[in-house]
Amino acid sequence: MTGERKKMGIDPYERRWMIVSIALLVAFAATVGIAGFAMGFDLPGQDERVDPQTVATTPPWDEPGVREISPGVYEAYVIAQAWSFSPREIVVPKGAEVTIYVTSIDLQHGFKITDTNVNMQVVPGEVSRLRYTFDELGEFPYLCTEYCGRGHAAMFGQVRVVSQEDYEASQAEAAAADAGTEEGQ
Numbered sequence: 001m002t003g004e005r006k007k008m009g010i011d012p013y014e015r016r017w018m019i020v021s022i023a024l025l026v027a028f029a030a031t032v033g034i035a036g037f038a039m040g041f042d043l044p045g046q047d048e049r050v051d052p053q054t055v056a057t058t059p060p061w062d063e064p065g066v067r068e069i070s071p072g073v074y075e076a077y078v079i080a081q082a083w084s085f086s087p088r089e090i091v092v093p094k095g096a097e098v099t100i101y102v103t104s105i106d107l108q109h110g111f112k113i114t115d116t117n118v119n120m121q122v123v124p125g126e127v128s129r130l131r132y133t134f135d136e137l138g139e140f141p142y143l144c145t146e147y148c149g150r151g152h153a154a155m156f157g158q159v160r161v162v163s164q165e166d167y168e169a170s171q172a173e174a175a176a177a178d179a180g181t182e183e184g185q
């Protein structure tokens with residue numbers, strides 16, 4: 001019975017299931033698309049190549065750390081090496097949208113910020129990039145997720161998210177300290 005039907009074409013029942021599965025695939029693709037674009041998830045990007053030998057002395061990598069590039073928008077440059085991250089601390093105000101760039105000057109490392117979706121591989125010669133908005137106050141440790149030798153567990157640092165007032169106060173303090181150094185010269 002079934003054999004005869006198959007010879008004549010697709011079973012109507014089977015056909016219905018094919019339509020359902022295609023509809024499901026379209027729905028899944030749409031979900032991923034919406035999550036990716038509308039909700040602002042950012043896939044790890046590897047958009048730039050650098051020379052691991054010279055990157056640490058090449059701007060902006062020669063001064064690792066975070067800077068404000070426009071109001072509320074920051075970029076952070078992090079250098080990974082066995083067995084530390086430079087800088088060890090990134091301080092931003094609550095609500096900061098931070099694009100994080102990480103590269104390694106030696107081995108392959110990982111960079112994951114606890115309690116966020118920031119998690120990327122760090123490969124010598126490549127720049128890994130991820131954007132994240134820090135909407136909660138607190139300390140968010142970052143650590144190496146790729147086993148890289150005996151100091152692996154010691155590779156960590158933290159993002160500290162502070163209130164706008166505390167952030168401005170700390171910036172003013174840093175500026176005053178800089179001015180003090182210059183006066184002393």
Ligand code: CUA
Nearest residue numbers: 109144146148
């Ligand atoms: Cu670097 Cu593990």
